[in-house]
Amino acid sequence: MPSFLPEPALPYGQQNKTAVLLMNLGTPAAPTAAAVKPYLRDFLSDKRVVELPKPLWQPILHGVVLTLRPKKSAHGYEKVWLPEGSPLAVYTEKQAELLAQRLPDITVRHAMSYGNPGVPQVLRELKAQGVMQVLVVPLYPQYAASSTGAALDKVFGELLQQRNQMSVRTVSRFYNDEGYITAMKQHIEAYWAQHGRGGKLMLSFHGIPQKNSDDGDPYPHECHETARLLAKALSIGENDYVVSFQSQFGKAKWV
Incomplete structure:
Protein backbone atom coordinates (compact mmCIF):
# COMPACT_ATOMS: atom_id res chain seq x y z
CA MET A 1 0.00 0.00 0.00
CA PRO A 2 1.22 3.57 -0.65
CA SER A 3 2.72 5.49 2.24
CA PHE A 4 1.71 9.15 2.26
CA LEU A 5 3.13 12.04 4.23
CA PRO A 6 1.35 12.94 7.48
CA GLU A 7 -1.30 15.61 7.06
CA PRO A 8 -1.03 18.82 9.13
CA ALA A 9 -2.88 18.86 12.44
CA LEU A 10 -5.06 21.80 11.40
CA PRO A 11 -8.86 22.04 11.32
CA TYR A 12 -10.20 21.86 7.79
CA GLY A 13 -11.43 25.44 8.13
CA GLN A 14 -7.82 26.61 8.46
CA GLN A 15 -6.59 24.70 5.41
CA ASN A 16 -7.74 27.26 2.87
CA LYS A 17 -4.81 29.60 2.28
CA THR A 18 -3.31 30.45 -1.12
CA ALA A 19 0.36 30.79 -2.01
CA VAL A 20 2.50 31.75 -4.98
CA LEU A 21 5.59 29.64 -5.50
CA LEU A 22 8.36 31.13 -7.66
CA MET A 23 10.75 28.53 -9.02
CA ASN A 24 14.26 28.80 -10.37
CA LEU A 25 16.99 26.41 -11.43
CA GLY A 26 19.11 26.34 -8.28
CA THR A 27 22.72 26.83 -7.36
CA PRO A 28 25.53 25.17 -5.45
CA ALA A 29 25.89 26.26 -1.83
CA ALA A 30 29.38 27.67 -2.43
CA PRO A 31 31.71 28.43 -5.37
CA THR A 32 33.86 25.39 -4.66
CA ALA A 33 34.35 22.09 -6.47
CA ALA A 34 33.12 20.22 -3.38
CA ALA A 35 29.83 22.16 -3.40
CA VAL A 36 29.42 22.16 -7.17
CA LYS A 37 29.79 18.38 -7.55
CA PRO A 38 26.54 17.31 -5.77
CA TYR A 39 24.66 20.14 -7.46
CA LEU A 40 25.84 19.01 -10.91
CA ARG A 41 25.08 15.39 -10.04
CA ASP A 42 21.46 16.22 -9.24
CA PHE A 43 21.07 18.58 -12.19
CA LEU A 44 22.64 16.30 -14.79
CA SER A 45 20.86 13.20 -13.47
CA ASP A 46 17.48 14.70 -14.34
CA LYS A 47 16.02 12.90 -17.38
CA ARG A 48 14.56 16.22 -18.52
CA VAL A 49 18.03 17.78 -18.66
CA VAL A 50 19.95 14.92 -20.29
CA GLU A 51 17.72 12.74 -22.45
CA LEU A 52 20.12 9.81 -22.77
CA PRO A 53 19.41 6.26 -21.56
CA LYS A 54 20.45 5.99 -17.93
CA PRO A 55 22.80 2.98 -18.47
CA LEU A 56 24.65 4.99 -21.11
CA TRP A 57 24.72 8.38 -19.37
CA GLN A 58 25.42 7.52 -15.73
CA PRO A 59 28.90 6.03 -16.32
CA ILE A 60 29.83 9.11 -18.37
CA LEU A 61 28.41 11.42 -15.71
CA HIS A 62 30.17 9.78 -12.77
CA GLY A 63 33.32 8.69 -14.58
CA VAL A 64 34.07 11.81 -16.60
CA VAL A 65 31.79 14.81 -16.05
CA LEU A 66 31.75 14.81 -12.25
CA THR A 67 35.49 14.24 -12.21
CA LEU A 68 36.46 17.13 -14.48
CA ARG A 69 33.67 19.70 -14.57
CA PRO A 70 33.13 20.71 -10.88
CA LYS A 71 36.45 22.52 -10.65
CA LYS A 72 35.90 24.36 -13.93
CA SER A 73 32.33 25.30 -13.01
CA ALA A 74 33.40 26.41 -9.53
CA HIS A 75 35.84 28.84 -11.11
CA GLY A 76 32.96 30.34 -13.12
CA TYR A 77 30.77 30.67 -10.03
CA GLU A 78 33.65 32.30 -8.17
CA LYS A 79 33.73 35.11 -10.73
CA VAL A 80 30.11 36.15 -10.13
CA TRP A 81 29.60 35.17 -6.46
CA LEU A 82 28.23 37.97 -4.31
CA PRO A 83 29.00 38.64 -0.63
CA GLU A 84 25.44 37.47 0.15
CA GLY A 85 25.82 34.29 -1.90
CA SER A 86 25.00 33.04 -5.38
CA PRO A 87 23.44 35.76 -7.59
CA LEU A 88 20.66 33.38 -8.64
CA ALA A 89 19.79 32.62 -5.02
CA VAL A 90 20.05 36.26 -3.91
CA TYR A 91 17.93 37.70 -6.71
CA THR A 92 15.31 34.94 -6.65
CA GLU A 93 14.79 35.46 -2.93
CA LYS A 94 14.58 39.22 -3.51
CA GLN A 95 11.95 38.73 -6.21
CA ALA A 96 9.86 36.66 -3.81
CA GLU A 97 10.19 39.32 -1.12
CA LEU A 98 9.14 42.12 -3.48
CA LEU A 99 6.20 40.11 -4.83
CA ALA A 100 5.08 39.43 -1.26
CA GLN A 101 4.93 43.19 -0.72
CA ARG A 102 2.64 43.49 -3.75
CA LEU A 103 0.43 40.61 -2.53
CA PRO A 104 0.02 41.21 1.22
CA ASP A 105 -2.82 38.69 1.57
CA ILE A 106 -0.98 35.89 -0.25
CA THR A 107 1.94 33.80 0.95
CA VAL A 108 4.86 34.04 -1.48
CA ARG A 109 7.77 31.61 -1.39
CA HIS A 110 10.53 30.52 -3.73
CA ALA A 111 12.09 27.12 -4.36
CA MET A 112 14.81 25.62 -6.52
CA SER A 113 14.64 22.62 -8.83
CA TYR A 114 18.12 21.62 -7.58
CA GLY A 115 19.70 22.67 -4.30
CA ASN A 116 18.07 24.73 -1.57
CA PRO A 117 15.41 25.65 -0.76
CA GLY A 118 14.07 22.46 -2.33
CA VAL A 119 10.51 21.96 -3.57
CA PRO A 120 9.56 19.21 -1.07
CA GLN A 121 10.73 21.31 1.86
CA VAL A 122 8.87 24.44 0.77
CA LEU A 123 5.61 22.70 -0.18
CA ARG A 124 5.57 20.81 3.13
CA GLU A 125 6.12 24.03 5.05
CA LEU A 126 3.28 25.70 3.12
CA LYS A 127 0.95 22.77 3.76
CA ALA A 128 1.74 22.90 7.48
CA GLN A 129 0.67 26.56 7.40
CA GLY A 130 -2.72 25.68 5.91
CA VAL A 131 -1.91 26.44 2.26
CA MET A 132 -4.00 24.28 -0.08
CA GLN A 133 -3.98 26.39 -3.28
CA VAL A 134 -0.65 27.07 -4.97
CA LEU A 135 0.16 29.02 -8.11
CA VAL A 136 3.52 27.74 -9.39
CA VAL A 137 5.52 30.15 -11.56
CA PRO A 138 8.82 28.83 -12.95
CA LEU A 139 10.86 31.92 -13.74
CA TYR A 140 11.59 30.93 -17.33
CA PRO A 141 9.75 33.13 -19.85
CA GLN A 142 10.15 30.57 -22.65
CA TYR A 143 9.13 26.96 -22.02
CA ALA A 144 11.73 24.21 -22.34
CA ALA A 145 11.32 20.66 -21.10
CA LEU A 159 1.94 15.89 -4.88
CA LEU A 160 2.33 12.13 -5.28
CA GLN A 161 3.37 12.03 -1.62
CA GLN A 162 0.28 13.89 -0.37
CA ARG A 163 -2.87 12.14 0.79
CA ASN A 164 -4.89 15.37 0.63
CA GLN A 165 -3.36 16.96 -2.45
CA MET A 166 -2.94 20.68 -2.84
CA SER A 167 -4.74 22.36 -5.72
CA VAL A 168 -2.05 23.55 -8.14
CA ARG A 169 -2.13 25.92 -11.08
CA THR A 170 0.94 26.61 -13.19
CA VAL A 171 2.31 29.35 -15.41
CA SER A 172 4.36 27.35 -17.88
CA ARG A 173 5.54 30.30 -20.03
CA PHE A 174 5.18 34.04 -20.46
CA TYR A 175 7.38 34.68 -23.50
CA ASN A 176 4.75 36.92 -25.13
CA ASP A 177 3.28 38.54 -22.05
CA GLU A 178 2.87 42.28 -22.50
CA GLY A 179 4.29 43.07 -19.06
CA TYR A 180 7.40 40.97 -19.71
CA ILE A 181 8.02 42.59 -23.11
CA THR A 182 7.48 46.07 -21.68
CA ALA A 183 9.89 45.44 -18.79
CA MET A 184 12.65 44.37 -21.19
CA LYS A 185 11.91 47.32 -23.48
CA GLN A 186 12.27 49.76 -20.59
CA HIS A 187 15.48 48.11 -19.42
CA ILE A 188 17.07 48.31 -22.88
CA GLU A 189 15.95 51.88 -23.47
CA ALA A 190 17.39 52.93 -20.12
CA TYR A 191 20.71 51.34 -21.08
CA TRP A 192 20.68 53.04 -24.47
CA ALA A 193 19.95 56.40 -22.84
CA GLN A 194 22.97 56.03 -20.57
CA HIS A 195 25.48 54.30 -22.84
CA GLY A 196 24.29 54.90 -26.40
CA ARG A 197 23.12 52.38 -28.99
CA GLY A 198 25.36 49.93 -30.75
CA GLY A 199 25.10 48.93 -34.37
CA LYS A 200 22.95 45.91 -33.60
CA LEU A 201 21.02 44.53 -30.62
CA MET A 202 21.97 40.94 -29.72
CA LEU A 203 19.37 38.88 -27.88
CA SER A 204 21.04 35.84 -26.36
CA PHE A 205 19.13 32.83 -24.98
CA HIS A 206 20.33 29.62 -23.37
CA GLY A 207 20.51 26.82 -25.93
CA ILE A 208 18.97 23.36 -26.06
CA PRO A 209 19.97 20.32 -28.14
CA GLN A 210 18.66 20.45 -31.71
CA LYS A 211 17.06 17.02 -31.23
CA ASN A 212 14.88 18.39 -28.42
CA SER A 213 13.57 21.02 -30.79
CA ASP A 214 13.07 18.47 -33.56
CA ASP A 215 11.08 16.32 -31.14
CA GLY A 216 8.67 19.15 -30.38
CA ASP A 217 10.21 21.35 -27.70
CA PRO A 218 8.78 24.84 -28.41
CA TYR A 219 11.66 26.73 -26.81
CA PRO A 220 13.46 28.09 -29.91
CA HIS A 221 10.15 29.24 -31.43
CA GLU A 222 9.19 31.06 -28.24
CA CYS A 223 12.62 32.72 -28.04
CA HIS A 224 12.29 34.03 -31.59
CA GLU A 225 8.76 35.23 -30.87
CA THR A 226 9.97 37.08 -27.78
CA ALA A 227 12.64 38.72 -29.93
CA ARG A 228 10.12 39.71 -32.58
CA LEU A 229 7.76 41.26 -30.04
CA LEU A 230 10.59 43.08 -28.30
CA ALA A 231 11.89 44.46 -31.59
CA LYS A 232 8.39 45.67 -32.41
CA ALA A 233 8.09 47.36 -29.01
CA LEU A 234 11.48 49.03 -29.55
CA SER A 235 10.50 50.10 -33.09
CA ILE A 236 13.56 48.46 -34.64
CA GLY A 237 13.69 46.48 -37.88
CA GLU A 238 14.77 42.92 -38.65
CA ASN A 239 18.27 44.07 -39.59
CA ASP A 240 18.71 45.88 -36.27
CA TYR A 241 18.81 42.82 -34.02
CA VAL A 242 20.05 39.23 -33.98
CA VAL A 243 18.96 36.19 -31.97
CA SER A 244 21.66 33.89 -30.62
CA PHE A 245 21.92 30.85 -28.33
CA GLN A 246 24.72 29.96 -25.91
CA SER A 247 25.97 27.28 -23.51
CA GLN A 248 26.34 24.18 -25.67
CA PHE A 249 27.09 21.05 -23.64
CA GLY A 250 28.50 17.88 -25.17
CA LYS A 251 29.17 17.06 -28.81
CA ALA A 252 25.58 16.87 -30.11
CA LYS A 253 24.24 19.65 -32.33
CA TRP A 254 22.48 22.44 -30.45
CA VAL A 255 20.16 25.15 -31.73
Whole structure:
Protein backbone atom coordinates (compact mmCIF):
# COMPACT_ATOMS: atom_id res chain seq x y z
CA MET A 1 0.00 0.00 0.00
CA PRO A 2 1.22 3.57 -0.65
CA SER A 3 2.72 5.49 2.24
CA PHE A 4 1.71 9.15 2.26
CA LEU A 5 3.13 12.04 4.23
CA PRO A 6 1.35 12.94 7.48
CA GLU A 7 -1.30 15.61 7.06
CA PRO A 8 -1.03 18.82 9.13
CA ALA A 9 -2.88 18.86 12.44
CA LEU A 10 -5.06 21.80 11.40
CA PRO A 11 -8.86 22.04 11.32
CA TYR A 12 -10.20 21.86 7.79
CA GLY A 13 -11.43 25.44 8.13
CA GLN A 14 -7.82 26.61 8.46
CA GLN A 15 -6.59 24.70 5.41
CA ASN A 16 -7.74 27.26 2.87
CA LYS A 17 -4.81 29.60 2.28
CA THR A 18 -3.31 30.45 -1.12
CA ALA A 19 0.36 30.79 -2.01
CA VAL A 20 2.50 31.75 -4.98
CA LEU A 21 5.59 29.64 -5.50
CA LEU A 22 8.36 31.13 -7.66
CA MET A 23 10.75 28.53 -9.02
CA ASN A 24 14.26 28.80 -10.37
CA LEU A 25 16.99 26.41 -11.43
CA GLY A 26 19.11 26.34 -8.28
CA THR A 27 22.72 26.83 -7.36
CA PRO A 28 25.53 25.17 -5.45
CA ALA A 29 25.89 26.26 -1.83
CA ALA A 30 29.38 27.67 -2.43
CA PRO A 31 31.71 28.43 -5.37
CA THR A 32 33.86 25.39 -4.66
CA ALA A 33 34.35 22.09 -6.47
CA ALA A 34 33.12 20.22 -3.38
CA ALA A 35 29.83 22.16 -3.40
CA VAL A 36 29.42 22.16 -7.17
CA LYS A 37 29.79 18.38 -7.55
CA PRO A 38 26.54 17.31 -5.77
CA TYR A 39 24.66 20.14 -7.46
CA LEU A 40 25.84 19.01 -10.91
CA ARG A 41 25.08 15.39 -10.04
CA ASP A 42 21.46 16.22 -9.24
CA PHE A 43 21.07 18.58 -12.19
CA LEU A 44 22.64 16.30 -14.79
CA SER A 45 20.86 13.20 -13.47
CA ASP A 46 17.48 14.70 -14.34
CA LYS A 47 16.02 12.90 -17.38
CA ARG A 48 14.56 16.22 -18.52
CA VAL A 49 18.03 17.78 -18.66
CA VAL A 50 19.95 14.92 -20.29
CA GLU A 51 17.72 12.74 -22.45
CA LEU A 52 20.12 9.81 -22.77
CA PRO A 53 19.41 6.26 -21.56
CA LYS A 54 20.45 5.99 -17.93
CA PRO A 55 22.80 2.98 -18.47
CA LEU A 56 24.65 4.99 -21.11
CA TRP A 57 24.72 8.38 -19.37
CA GLN A 58 25.42 7.52 -15.73
CA PRO A 59 28.90 6.03 -16.32
CA ILE A 60 29.83 9.11 -18.37
CA LEU A 61 28.41 11.42 -15.71
CA HIS A 62 30.17 9.78 -12.77
CA GLY A 63 33.32 8.69 -14.58
CA VAL A 64 34.07 11.81 -16.60
CA VAL A 65 31.79 14.81 -16.05
CA LEU A 66 31.75 14.81 -12.25
CA THR A 67 35.49 14.24 -12.21
CA LEU A 68 36.46 17.13 -14.48
CA ARG A 69 33.67 19.70 -14.57
CA PRO A 70 33.13 20.71 -10.88
CA LYS A 71 36.45 22.52 -10.65
CA LYS A 72 35.90 24.36 -13.93
CA SER A 73 32.33 25.30 -13.01
CA ALA A 74 33.40 26.41 -9.53
CA HIS A 75 35.84 28.84 -11.11
CA GLY A 76 32.96 30.34 -13.12
CA TYR A 77 30.77 30.67 -10.03
CA GLU A 78 33.65 32.30 -8.17
CA LYS A 79 33.73 35.11 -10.73
CA VAL A 80 30.11 36.15 -10.13
CA TRP A 81 29.60 35.17 -6.46
CA LEU A 82 28.23 37.97 -4.31
CA PRO A 83 29.00 38.64 -0.63
CA GLU A 84 25.44 37.47 0.15
CA GLY A 85 25.82 34.29 -1.90
CA SER A 86 25.00 33.04 -5.38
CA PRO A 87 23.44 35.76 -7.59
CA LEU A 88 20.66 33.38 -8.64
CA ALA A 89 19.79 32.62 -5.02
CA VAL A 90 20.05 36.26 -3.91
CA TYR A 91 17.93 37.70 -6.71
CA THR A 92 15.31 34.94 -6.65
CA GLU A 93 14.79 35.46 -2.93
CA LYS A 94 14.58 39.22 -3.51
CA GLN A 95 11.95 38.73 -6.21
CA ALA A 96 9.86 36.66 -3.81
CA GLU A 97 10.19 39.32 -1.12
CA LEU A 98 9.14 42.12 -3.48
CA LEU A 99 6.20 40.11 -4.83
CA ALA A 100 5.08 39.43 -1.26
CA GLN A 101 4.93 43.19 -0.72
CA ARG A 102 2.64 43.49 -3.75
CA LEU A 103 0.43 40.61 -2.53
CA PRO A 104 0.02 41.21 1.22
CA ASP A 105 -2.82 38.69 1.57
CA ILE A 106 -0.98 35.89 -0.25
CA THR A 107 1.94 33.80 0.95
CA VAL A 108 4.86 34.04 -1.48
CA ARG A 109 7.77 31.61 -1.39
CA HIS A 110 10.53 30.52 -3.73
CA ALA A 111 12.09 27.12 -4.36
CA MET A 112 14.81 25.62 -6.52
CA SER A 113 14.64 22.62 -8.83
CA TYR A 114 18.12 21.62 -7.58
CA GLY A 115 19.70 22.67 -4.30
CA ASN A 116 18.07 24.73 -1.57
CA PRO A 117 15.41 25.65 -0.76
CA GLY A 118 14.07 22.46 -2.33
CA VAL A 119 10.51 21.96 -3.57
CA PRO A 120 9.56 19.21 -1.07
CA GLN A 121 10.73 21.31 1.86
CA VAL A 122 8.87 24.44 0.77
CA LEU A 123 5.61 22.70 -0.18
CA ARG A 124 5.57 20.81 3.13
CA GLU A 125 6.12 24.03 5.05
CA LEU A 126 3.28 25.70 3.12
CA LYS A 127 0.95 22.77 3.76
CA ALA A 128 1.74 22.90 7.48
CA GLN A 129 0.67 26.56 7.40
CA GLY A 130 -2.72 25.68 5.91
CA VAL A 131 -1.91 26.44 2.26
CA MET A 132 -4.00 24.28 -0.08
CA GLN A 133 -3.98 26.39 -3.28
CA VAL A 134 -0.65 27.07 -4.97
CA LEU A 135 0.16 29.02 -8.11
CA VAL A 136 3.52 27.74 -9.39
CA VAL A 137 5.52 30.15 -11.56
CA PRO A 138 8.82 28.83 -12.95
CA LEU A 139 10.86 31.92 -13.74
CA TYR A 140 11.59 30.93 -17.33
CA PRO A 141 9.75 33.13 -19.85
CA GLN A 142 10.15 30.57 -22.65
CA TYR A 143 9.13 26.96 -22.02
CA ALA A 144 11.73 24.21 -22.34
CA ALA A 145 11.32 20.66 -21.10
CA SER A 146 14.75 20.93 -19.43
CA SER A 147 13.84 24.06 -17.43
CA THR A 148 10.12 24.66 -16.92
CA GLY A 149 9.23 21.00 -17.45
CA ALA A 150 11.85 19.87 -14.94
CA ALA A 151 10.66 22.42 -12.38
CA LEU A 152 7.03 21.33 -12.65
CA ASP A 153 8.09 17.67 -12.36
CA LYS A 154 9.43 18.50 -8.89
CA VAL A 155 6.07 19.94 -7.84
CA PHE A 156 4.01 17.10 -9.28
CA GLY A 157 6.38 14.57 -7.71
CA GLU A 158 5.70 16.05 -4.29
CA LEU A 159 1.94 15.89 -4.88
CA LEU A 160 2.33 12.13 -5.28
CA GLN A 161 3.37 12.03 -1.62
CA GLN A 162 0.28 13.89 -0.37
CA ARG A 163 -2.87 12.14 0.79
CA ASN A 164 -4.89 15.37 0.63
CA GLN A 165 -3.36 16.96 -2.45
CA MET A 166 -2.94 20.68 -2.84
CA SER A 167 -4.74 22.36 -5.72
CA VAL A 168 -2.05 23.55 -8.14
CA ARG A 169 -2.13 25.92 -11.08
CA THR A 170 0.94 26.61 -13.19
CA VAL A 171 2.31 29.35 -15.41
CA SER A 172 4.36 27.35 -17.88
CA ARG A 173 5.54 30.30 -20.03
CA PHE A 174 5.18 34.04 -20.46
CA TYR A 175 7.38 34.68 -23.50
CA ASN A 176 4.75 36.92 -25.13
CA ASP A 177 3.28 38.54 -22.05
CA GLU A 178 2.87 42.28 -22.50
CA GLY A 179 4.29 43.07 -19.06
CA TYR A 180 7.40 40.97 -19.71
CA ILE A 181 8.02 42.59 -23.11
CA THR A 182 7.48 46.07 -21.68
CA ALA A 183 9.89 45.44 -18.79
CA MET A 184 12.65 44.37 -21.19
CA LYS A 185 11.91 47.32 -23.48
CA GLN A 186 12.27 49.76 -20.59
CA HIS A 187 15.48 48.11 -19.42
CA ILE A 188 17.07 48.31 -22.88
CA GLU A 189 15.95 51.88 -23.47
CA ALA A 190 17.39 52.93 -20.12
CA TYR A 191 20.71 51.34 -21.08
CA TRP A 192 20.68 53.04 -24.47
CA ALA A 193 19.95 56.40 -22.84
CA GLN A 194 22.97 56.03 -20.57
CA HIS A 195 25.48 54.30 -22.84
CA GLY A 196 24.29 54.90 -26.40
CA ARG A 197 23.12 52.38 -28.99
CA GLY A 198 25.36 49.93 -30.75
CA GLY A 199 25.10 48.93 -34.37
CA LYS A 200 22.95 45.91 -33.60
CA LEU A 201 21.02 44.53 -30.62
CA MET A 202 21.97 40.94 -29.72
CA LEU A 203 19.37 38.88 -27.88
CA SER A 204 21.04 35.84 -26.36
CA PHE A 205 19.13 32.83 -24.98
CA HIS A 206 20.33 29.62 -23.37
CA GLY A 207 20.51 26.82 -25.93
CA ILE A 208 18.97 23.36 -26.06
CA PRO A 209 19.97 20.32 -28.14
CA GLN A 210 18.66 20.45 -31.71
CA LYS A 211 17.06 17.02 -31.23
CA ASN A 212 14.88 18.39 -28.42
CA SER A 213 13.57 21.02 -30.79
CA ASP A 214 13.07 18.47 -33.56
CA ASP A 215 11.08 16.32 -31.14
CA GLY A 216 8.67 19.15 -30.38
CA ASP A 217 10.21 21.35 -27.70
CA PRO A 218 8.78 24.84 -28.41
CA TYR A 219 11.66 26.73 -26.81
CA PRO A 220 13.46 28.09 -29.91
CA HIS A 221 10.15 29.24 -31.43
CA GLU A 222 9.19 31.06 -28.24
CA CYS A 223 12.62 32.72 -28.04
CA HIS A 224 12.29 34.03 -31.59
CA GLU A 225 8.76 35.23 -30.87
CA THR A 226 9.97 37.08 -27.78
CA ALA A 227 12.64 38.72 -29.93
CA ARG A 228 10.12 39.71 -32.58
CA LEU A 229 7.76 41.26 -30.04
CA LEU A 230 10.59 43.08 -28.30
CA ALA A 231 11.89 44.46 -31.59
CA LYS A 232 8.39 45.67 -32.41
CA ALA A 233 8.09 47.36 -29.01
CA LEU A 234 11.48 49.03 -29.55
CA SER A 235 10.50 50.10 -33.09
CA ILE A 236 13.56 48.46 -34.64
CA GLY A 237 13.69 46.48 -37.88
CA GLU A 238 14.77 42.92 -38.65
CA ASN A 239 18.27 44.07 -39.59
CA ASP A 240 18.71 45.88 -36.27
CA TYR A 241 18.81 42.82 -34.02
CA VAL A 242 20.05 39.23 -33.98
CA VAL A 243 18.96 36.19 -31.97
CA SER A 244 21.66 33.89 -30.62
CA PHE A 245 21.92 30.85 -28.33
CA GLN A 246 24.72 29.96 -25.91
CA SER A 247 25.97 27.28 -23.51
CA GLN A 248 26.34 24.18 -25.67
CA PHE A 249 27.09 21.05 -23.64
CA GLY A 250 28.50 17.88 -25.17
CA LYS A 251 29.17 17.06 -28.81
CA ALA A 252 25.58 16.87 -30.11
CA LYS A 253 24.24 19.65 -32.33
CA TRP A 254 22.48 22.44 -30.45
CA VAL A 255 20.16 25.15 -31.73
